[in-house]
Amino acid sequence: MDAGRDERSVTPQSEDFSAWYNELVLRAGLVDRGPAKGTMVIRPYGYRLWELLQAELDRRIKETGHDNAYFPLLIPESYLRREAEHVEGFSPELAVVTHAGGKELEEPLVVRPTSETIIGEMMSRWISSHRDLPLLLNQWANVVRWELRPRMFLRTTEFLWQEGHTAHAGEADAMRETMLALGLYEEVARDIAAMPVVPGEKTAGERFAGAQRTFTIEGMMRDGRALQAGTSHYMGTNFARAFDISYTSAEGRLEPCHTTSWGMSTRMIGGVIMTHGDDKGLVLPPRIAPYQVVIVPVGRGGEEVLAEARELAIRLRAAGVRVHVDDRPHLSPGYKFNDWEMRGVPVRLELGPRDLAARTALMARRLTEHGKEPIPLDTAPGVLPEVLDDFQALLLRRATAFRDDHTRETGDWDSFTEAVATGWALAGHCGDPVCEEDIKARTGATPRCVPLDGPPFSGPCVRCHAPAAYGKRVIFGRAY
Amino acid sequence: MDAGRDERSVTPQSEDFSAWYNELVLRAGLVDRGPAKGTMVIRPYGYRLWELLQAELDRRIKETGHDNAYFPLLIPESYLRREAEHVEGFSPELAVVTHAGGKELEEPLVVRPTSETIIGEMMSRWISSHRDLPLLLNQWANVVRWELRPRMFLRTTEFLWQEGHTAHAGEADAMRETMLALGLYEEVARDIAAMPVVPGEKTAGERFAGAQRTFTIEGMMRDGRALQAGTSHYMGTNFARAFDISYTSAEGRLEPCHTTSWGMSTRMIGGVIMTHGDDKGLVLPPRIAPYQVVIVPVGRGGEEVLAEARELAIRLRAAGVRVHVDDRPHLSPGYKFNDWEMRGVPVRLELGPRDLAARTALMARRLTEHGKEPIPLDTAPGVLPEVLDDFQALLLRRATAFRDDHTRETGDWDSFTEAVATGWALAGHCGDPVCEEDIKARTGATPRCVPLDGPPFSGPCVRCHAPAAYGKRVIFGRAY
Ligand SMILES: [Zn+2]
Ligand SMILES: [Zn+2]
Numbered sequence: 001m002d003a004g005r006d007e008r009s010v011t012p013q014s015e016d017f018s019a020w021y022n023e024l025v026l027r028a029g030l031v032d033r034g035p036a037k038g039t040m041v042i043r044p045y046g047y048r049l050w051e052l053l054q055a056e057l058d059r060r061i062k063e064t065g066h067d068n069a070y071f072p073l074l075i076p077e078s079y080l081r082r083e084a085e086h087v088e089g090f091s092p093e094l095a096v097v098t099h100a101g102g103k104e105l106e107e108p109l110v111v112r113p114t115s116e117t118i119i120g121e122m123m124s125r126w127i128s129s130h131r132d133l134p135l136l137l138n139q140w141a142n143v144v145r146w147e148l149r150p151r152m153f154l155r156t157t158e159f160l161w162q163e164g165h166t167a168h169a170g171e172a173d174a175m176r177e178t179m180l181a182l183g184l185y186e187e188v189a190r191d192i193a194a195m196p197v198v199p200g201e202k203t204a205g206e207r208f209a210g211a212q213r214t215f216t217i218e219g220m221m222r223d224g225r226a227l228q229a230g231t232s233h234y235m236g237t238n239f240a241r242a243f244d245i246s247y248t249s250a251e252g253r254l255e256p257c258h259t260t261s262w263g264m265s266t267r268m269i270g271g272v273i274m275t276h277g278d279d280k281g282l283v284l285p286p287r288i289a290p291y292q293v294v295i296v297p298v299g300r301g302g303e304e305v306l307a308e309a310r311e312l313a314i315r316l317r318a319a320g321v322r323v324h325v326d327d328r329p330h331l332s333p334g335y336k337f338n339d340w341e342m343r344g345v346p347v348r349l350e351l352g353p354r355d356l357a358a359r360t361a362l363m364a365r366r367l368t369e370h371g372k373e374p375i376p377l378d379t380a381p382g383v384l385p386e387v388l389d390d391f392q393a394l395l396l397r398r399a400t401a402f403r404d405d406h407t408r409e410t411g412d413w414d415s416f417t418e419a420v421a422t423g424w425a426l427a428g429h430c431g432d433p434v435c436e437e438d439i440k441a442r443t444g445a446t447p448r449c450v451p452l453d454g455p456p457f458s459g460p461c462v463r464c465h466a467p468a469a470y471g472k473r474v475i476f477g478r479a480y
Numbered sequence: 481m482d483a484g485r486d487e488r489s490v491t492p493q494s495e496d497f498s499a500w501y502n503e504l505v506l507r508a509g510l511v512d513r514g515p516a517k518g519t520m521v522i523r524p525y526g527y528r529l530w531e532l533l534q535a536e537l538d539r540r541i542k543e544t545g546h547d548n549a550y551f552p553l554l555i556p557e558s559y560l561r562r563e564a565e566h567v568e569g570f571s572p573e574l575a576v577v578t579h580a581g582g583k584e585l586e587e588p589l590v591v592r593p594t595s596e597t598i599i600g601e602m603m604s605r606w607i608s609s610h611r612d613l614p615l616l617l618n619q620w621a622n623v624v625r626w627e628l629r630p631r632m633f634l635r636t637t638e639f640l641w642q643e644g645h646t647a648h649a650g651e652a653d654a655m656r657e658t659m660l661a662l663g664l665y666e667e668v669a670r671d672i673a674a675m676p677v678v679p680g681e682k683t684a685g686e687r688f689a690g691a692q693r694t695f696t697i698e699g700m701m702r703d704g705r706a707l708q709a710g711t712s713h714y715m716g717t718n719f720a721r722a723f724d725i726s727y728t729s730a731e732g733r734l735e736p737c738h739t740t741s742w743g744m745s746t747r748m749i750g751g752v753i754m755t756h757g758d759d760k761g762l763v764l765p766p767r768i769a770p771y772q773v774v775i776v777p778v779g780r781g782g783e784e785v786l787a788e789a790r791e792l793a794i795r796l797r798a799a800g801v802r803v804h805v806d807d808r809p810h811l812s813p814g815y816k817f818n819d820w821e822m823r824g825v826p827v828r829l830e831l832g833p834r835d836l837a838a839r840t841a842l843m844a845r846r847l848t849e850h851g852k853e854p855i856p857l858d859t860a861p862g863v864l865p866e867v868l869d870d871f872q873a874l875l876l877r878r879a880t881a882f883r884d885d886h887t888r889e890t891g892d893w894d895s896f897t898e899a900v901a902t903g904w905a906l907a908g909h910c911g912d913p914v915c916e917e918d919i920k921a922r923t924g925a926t927p928r929c930v931p932l933d934g935p936p937f938s939g940p941c942v943r944c945h946a947p948a949a950y951g952k953r954v955i956f957g958r959a960y
Contacts, residue, residue: 004606032602034552035559036589037581041602044547044617051548067524068531072514073553073591073622073638074575079515095554095580097591101517101626102572109516111553111577111591122512122521126484131810137524142553142622146581158553330611 005029010342012279017223021274025152028282028343030269038150038157042266045343048290049269050160054140056192056287057162057264060184066136066164071118073142074109079117083242086116089209093145095157111144116210116261119165120243127167127257130249134177135167153270154227154480161265167245167257171236174258175213178234181262182215185230193268194285194395195219195275196403197229198475200449205433211261212236218448218475220403221274224423226448226477229271232262270480275399282344283366285395286388291324293384294345295361298333299352309351312361312377319381321388341366346391347384349375365391367398409473416462416476420445424477426454430461431469439463439476448475485509490822492759497703501754505632508762508823510749518630518637522746525823528770529749530640534620536672536767537642537744540664546616546644551598553622554589559597563722566596569689573625575637591624596690596741599645600723607647607737610729614657615647633750634707634960641745647725647737651716654738655693658714661742662695665710673748674765674875675699675755676883677709678955680929685913688741692716698928698955700883701754704903706928706957709751712742750960755879762824763846765875766868771804773864774825775841778813779832789831792841792857799861801868821846826871827864829855845871847878889953896942896956900925904957906934910941911949919943919956928955 010027013020025031030046033039042050062068074097080087090113097109112118119137127135140162147157164181168174182199189195197217207214211233219227237256240246245257276283286292295313297305309325316323324345326336333350340348350362350372360374365387375383406423410416419425420443429435429447440446454472461468490507491499505511510526513519522530542548554577560567570593577589592598599617607615620642627637644661648654662679669675677697687694691713699707717736720726725737756763766772775793777785789805796803804825806816813830820828830842830852840854845867855863886903890896899905900923909915909927920926934952941948 004608004612032605035556035598035601036552036554039552039554041552041598042550044549047549048547050550067528069524069527070522070530070640072516072519072521073624074516074519076515092582094582095577095589097575098578099588100575101628102574108579109575118515118521121515125512128484131808132484144553148581160550328611 010281013222013277014279020277022152024277024281024342025273031152036157038147038155040152040156040158042160045290046269049272049284049288050266052288052290053188053192053268054162057184057188058140060188061138061162061164064180064184066138066166068138068140070141071115071122071139073112075112075118077108077110079121080110082117083210083239085210085238090114090145093147095144095146112141113143113145114263115139115141115143115163116165116239117243120239120245120259123165123167123257123259124244124246127245127247130169130247133167133169133247133257134173136164136177137166138162138164151270153266153273156266159266161263164260164262166260167240168259169247169249169255169257171258174260175234178213178215178232178260178262181260182217182230182232185217185232185262185264188264189217189219189229189268189271190396192285192287193272193275194392194399195229195271196396196400198449198451200451200454200475202449203429203431203436203447203474205436206447208233210235210238212238216449218477219271219275220406220424220477221271221480222277222402223274224406224477226424226475226479227267227271227274228448228479229268230262230264233260235259235261276395277344281342283395284344284346286346286392289344289346290322291345292321292388293323293347293349294340295323295325295349295351296333296336296340297325297327297352298350299354301351301353301356305351305353305356308356308377312349312351312380315381316384319385321381321384346388349380363387367391367394407475410462411459413462417443420476420478424448424475425462426473427462427476428457428459428468429470429474430464430466432464432466435461435464435466444478445476446479448477448479450474490761493702493757494759500757502632504757504761504822505753511632516637518627518635520632520636520638522640525770526749529752529764529768530746532768532770533668533672533748534642537664537668538620540668541618541642541644544660544664546618546646548618548620550621551595551602551619553592555592555598557588557590559601560590562597563690563719565690565718570594570625573627575624575626592621593623593625594743595619595621595623595643596645596719597723600719600725600739603645603647603737603739604724604726607725607727610649610727613647613649613727613737614653616657617646618642618644633746633753636746639746641743644740644742646740647720648739649727649729649735649737651738654740655714658693658695658712658740658742661740662697662710662712665697665712665742665744668744669697669699669709669748669751670876672765672767673752673755674872674879675709675751676876676880678929678931680931680934680955682929683909683911683916683927683954685916686927688713690715690718692718696929698957699751699755700886700904700957701751701960702757702882703754704886704957706904706955706959707747707751707754708928708959709748710742710744713740715739715741756875757824761822763875764824764826766826766872769824769826770802771825772801772868773803773827773829774820775803775805775829775831776813776816776820777805777807777832778830779834781831781833781836785831785833785836788836788857792829792831792860795861796864799865801861801864826868829860843867847871847874887955890942891939893942897923900956900958904928904955905942906953907942907956908937908939908948909950909954910944910946912944912946915941915944915946924958925956926959928957928959930954
């Protein structure tokens, strides 16, 4: 997972967050630039991160009764026009196939920006009776949305995601599904990516095109900005009416279905980078780190040390640890230490002739609060899984503390503007989209969500002093 | 995995193989037709088959040292022109994006028909030293090739596949890789899909565009036709020269890489259907059957029987069996029996009040050479995995016998034409493409491969009597 990386060092995060990110994703070998505007090549190290995250989410999606399926990439343009709000939301971002098989097509085909419409069309064919409900589908796929200001993982012309699409007999069932999906996202973000995201509802101005209610998980990045890391939508009967998704109830009445949709994408990788990374580079949560442990031979031990390193790797692998032996003969240990720190490997084991004599390896964690410590070779397979669990927990604690330190309850405009300059503000808001726009124009901050578990609040709007809506404070922040 | 299937019965295979196939893939709920020409929706039951096959192949690809990565869908048209043979091979099949982001593009983008060219471009950036070799990449992706005569799974405008692309320092290493990939395909086809495929080399006329040598695994379908189920190509230095993939050797010389590529696709699902299916419908190998066992409650047992069925399912699941309880209340047991037979489930367990009293279930295998037999509920979790293994082995034996019964060594033209009318002919061939074309025009048969393990042969060409090439007999057959 190595060849062809740019080996210059990365601008420190503390100096220029944006430069740090843009350089790091390339230098750590996560991605490369694709030839078409805004596209990215996901390199093996980045793709493995995605695969590990994907496996965790896929398992949960299946366990909650959803079936994976696959729908065509190319969608007749007319499908997108059936739901007016939907086409408005997407039309400037579409990539359109006009020629195929050596001819101009009679009807242009859109490269899917999302599969809502084609899945809607299929649902209308597949559902006829209440016995066909709920219909719980998920798809892992690539989608294309033309990006004018692309950024690796965060906004790319093509990205990978899963999109859940479900149909239900009534609102209550569909809303349960919407919240179930949101819960899966929160769990994966927290327990796997160590991202202490806040689940909440989007305000009307930030809703998905065509949705009746949109829920989100919002993560705080280390520059204080918010990242929308997953969304779950209750579509009401909007889509069902546009695509004629209806069923005959047990009482024999024809009823429209209530539908949901929800998605999580490769954007999450950007979230992981910006939640945990530091001046030295990536810091990867062990649960999705391609290599959880890297063994670096040091000193003049030659083949004997290398053989022992490989033997240790085999035993660690048998204990379920993802481990890599860095046996590159032409690079110095010091270079390798920096390289794997930059690439975010949670634990490094150094192994030299003196360690071998003592039957130990020298362990260094990626966040060096403990310093280096020797661990016995014999017990390493028992010890490392625990060390990795602790490291995973540490990342979540650290990110939670950072988020809380950079979130402020604000009642007045001055403290609001101060708060959103470096983090999030929890503030009352009137709910008026015009007032939202005003706040955005003045501060760059937008309402990220109305947090699900926010305490009751009934004061005035932080900007216009009209009575606050939602019954709670809203999280405002500058967003990716 | 059920809603919206067409419930009419399927034309018997023995009556009309083609109608049988086309109807069965729809009625068994494997696929549905997509809106754009030749596209297919892969429904949950079909997609699960693909996922299970994919998991087996992916594990082997990783274990042999390949890394997964992801390359952009949209490729600048100019990339395809860099390798003349390559563009000729694909140009009539291309789907082209001419508009994106609300504008006409300066250079059209092709929806990848394969990723050879874009991966070649990236390899040229990533490889500089002999230390960067071999570079072993794999991608799971959708590709688009416009199909004028589409057929579900076999030839669709969009399909899913994996494509391996590797770069090596020399021919020997690249050829080892080419044969390694072919070996993985043979193993997955044989051990997982129970398809006794024949590995061999393509003749010059059947080679992949731009390849120096093309290898294939060929399976025999139950109508006697051949299906190319996976291919592995040694590209020589053709691609490397077109895309400037070169490295500096240990001696300091600049050398072109030797590259390979290899792919297996959703076409394999078609192969599974046509290798094992019969008049009643699908027959699925247990290793990729979405449900290996279906439990059908029978008789007037009500909730008590259903509870026991669910309990049995839990114990079978714990034993690693993929099991489904068919608790649809509005359908009769007879309907369910037919339905699951049509959908190819290897083992059915019937459970009624009388079975319950005897603490047994009545077991029926999909191929009923044994008839039904009672198995004790208590020992079922121990017995079923063995029953499934036996069933898997039976399918491979049966398919191997069928293949051998329908393959004939032929020396004269009459027996050749007879053989390829119902199966394969093993025949000497001169190697002249004009003679190949002549054979095809007269019989519809093409050289499928020169089998790797064919015994030596040095007689005349079965058609033109010129001396035979290849040193062995060639497999001829009509192909999908
Ligand atoms: Zn206001
Ligand atoms: Zn000849």
